Amino acid sequence: MKPWMILIGIMLCSFLVYADSDDYKIDAVYVNGILTENNLVQVELGNNAQIEVFLSGTGDNTDVRVSAWIGGYQYGSIEDASELFEVEDDVSYRKVLYLEVPEDLDVSSNEYTLHVEIYDNQDREEESYTLFLEQEEHRIKVQDVILSSETIGPGEYLSVKVRLANYGENDEENIKITASIPDLGINGRVYLDELDSGDEEDVSTIYLVVPNDARGGDYSVEIQVDYGNSKSYGDAYLNVLGEARFDENVFVSVSNIKDLYVDEEKTFKVQITNLAEVSKDFSLEIAGMESNVGDDVTIPSGKTGEIYFTLKPENQGLNNILIIVDSGEGVYQDLYSVNVNPEKDFFSIFLSLFAVLIVVVGIVLFLKRY
Known part of the structure; x- marks a missing residue:
């Protein structure tokens, strides 16, 4: 053709x-x-x-x-x-x-x-x-809600991490974030000083304690964000077991968590004593701060084992850290409040050391002269 x-x-x-x-x-x-x-x-x-x-x-x-x-x-x-x-x-x-x-x-x-x-x-x-x-003038979206666990027992801590995104035209200040489980009658809140237009940010972790008498079942974890005259909402879902799952045959000791600085890693130790009559496998979980935990350990009956963990804080001031040790048969939990120092100013440290060095050199020269 x-x-x-x-x-x-x-x-x-x-x-x-x-x-x-x-x-x-x-x-x-x-x-x-x-x-x-x-x-x-x-x-x-x-x-x-x-x-x-x-x-x-x-x-x-x-x-x-x-x-x-x-x-x-x-x-x-x-x-x-x-x-x-x-x-x-x-x-x-x-x-x-x-x-x-x-x-x-x-x-x-x-x-x-x-x-x-x-x-x-x-x-x-x-x-x-x-x-x-x-864009709307004011629009904050609950971008993500992360729970420390989707299944939990009565009496246990639940950590709630919320990520916000500001899709509005205006910068927002004095933002209140509330996490609640209405059917259990519990709530907690944190505050965010500011969130600029177009930015996203993780807010401080909110900790809730499930009541000891909580009935087993599925519950809604509701998030409310208040900023100015506007509100935003989010949610997640939690399964509460019908009975507590604490392991009474374990003794846990955590090394003193101190001297933390923003963006600086520091390693700590958890000692676990197995009081049961059989060997058990133990795992460690950290919530509330960026962390890296060691491998699971198997601890014979009556013996003590160790798991190391590294923390790297992002925010200065008072931070809460939830430490969870799980034996498969139950959990040990404890909430620690720790102070995080501002990021180290290495230039200032260098100037201080340099000043000390000058003083030392001056003293040496003075002694040699006389």
Whole structure:
């Protein structure tokens, strides 16, 4: 076949695929209840935009679909489509779609194009509209909730770690984070001084103690974030065992945790005495601070073993550390409050040592002279 015939064939196929339809037409499109024609509609990030498409049949067609999408998002697609439906001549239709507008969409240029399309297996009708996308003034999202364990016994500590992300336009200050288990009547809170727009941060660990009389079952751990006049929420789920799981046949001693400095590693020791009549395997877990723990140990009956752990604090001031020793038959837990010093200023240390050196040299020279 000659090249020019192939080219004509491709052009004809393209025409058939993208031809305007004689069976339907777009009458109007509303975004969040606002008519898009001749209007620049504002949509805030992190929300679902309701797209109402009004169309009318100008013929009969049995396999029609409506879709809407916004291009330009680097991490995925922003689109929705209706189910297939039938169009009849002189009948009007309303189809509702929802576009989940990402919180991290780049809005350095606020204007994005909304594409609305009606199509079948041969033809289509498409219209484009301009949207004005922008951040909410105040929007903190609970990005993640991490529990020290998803299964816990009565009387045990539960550590709750919360990660926040500020997707709002404004920097936020004096943020209160509350973790609670309403069905157990317990709660705890911590505070975050500030969280700048576009930043993410882990807040200080919140510790809760499951009541000794807690019934076994699944419980919701609820997170509430208060900032200014705004609130955000998150949750996680916890299974509480029907009975306490403390191991009474273990004695644990932890070396004195002190002299901690921000971003400086320091190693400590846990001594475990096995009071049971059989050997047991013991593991160590640390919550509340970046740590590295040693391997599990097997300790014979009546003997003592050791597990070392290294701490690397991130925040100065008072920090809480939860130490958990698990024997497989039960746990030992203890919560330690430790003070973390500011990061060492090595330049100041060098100047101090240099000053001392000068004094020593001066004394030596003075003694030699006399």
